[in-house]
Amino acid sequence: MTLTAHELFGWSPEAVVFDCDGTLMDSERHWQEARNRAFREYGLQPPRGFAEQATGLHYEDCGRLMARSVRKPELAEGLTAALLDHFLALVTDDPVTMPGAVQLVRLLSVRLPLAVASNCPRVVVEGSLERAGLSAHFQHIVVPDAGDGVRPKPHPDVYAVAARLCGVRPHRALAVEDSLTGVKSARSAGLRVLGVGPRPQDDSETRADLWLPALHEPELLAWARSWDIRRPLPEP
Structure with a gap:
């Protein structure tokens, strides 16, 4: 209750x-930018409303969701790795x-x-x-x-x-x-x-x-x- x-x-x-x-x-803004960069790295665009869906998710779950959202499940591992790499760079530069x-x-x-x-x-x-x-x-x-x-x-x-x-x-x-x-x-x-x-x-x-x-x-x-x-x- x-x-x-x-x-x-x-x-x-x-x-x-x-x-x-x-x-x-x-750091949520860093995650959002990292997601955008990871999508762009693979020549993709984040679907409408994706940021709201991804908020609070573990980064591995987020990477899998990114791949599913663009109907390319085979990219899950690569998108997950790119997401974490971009986030670490952003949060290190601007905590x-x-x-x-x-x-x-x-x-x-x-x-x-x-x-x-x-x-x-x-x-x-x-x-x-x-x-x-x-x-x-x-x-x-x-x-x-x-x-x-x-x-x-x-x-x-x-x-x-x-x-x-x-x-x-x-x-x-x-x-x-x-x-x-x-x-x-x-x-x-x-x-x-x-x-x-x-x-x-x-x-x-x-x-x-x-x-x-x-x-x-x-x-x-x-x-x-x-x-x-x-x-x-x-x-x-």
Whole structure:
């Protein structure tokens, strides 16, 4: 059941798990440009509305979707490799945090455990957080890993594992997401979900408990400041 804003703000989580792309890092625009470049590399044009379909997908799933969308399934492997190569080049040259991300993460990291649950490769997540000066604030980073049986979003695995590593029951953790793919993953794992950014038009089946325009909304910061400090404060 989706909560009202009042009900959510009356609750305090015991851990917070953030998505990375589009939530902490302003990298969704890099993924979009990488998709466009990968299509052009193969002499193709992205179909109308493809960006909306691809948002939040694991890059391998996105590569397969790219190939299917132009009816060339034989290009799936090549498009996937090109997509990742172009994205890594773009995000390395221009890492940018989302508005309010640094402030909120620093505010929360002295209060409770923080984790990242992402569909991106670990090297991308770790590099992005390091360049943004945020890596020290997160205790855990969870990404899809076939070897460990951790499936990508919209499966619940990354959020379920992140909550477990933070030492809390899923229903006591808050997920922060920007895409319906991520919201579905977090809700399936049992977490409460705060959506940030533009609210998707078609969220009738998979809803966050609350959507806010950005991470620096005054009501969100006030709510976070109200949580008890449960972690040791850093040395002065």
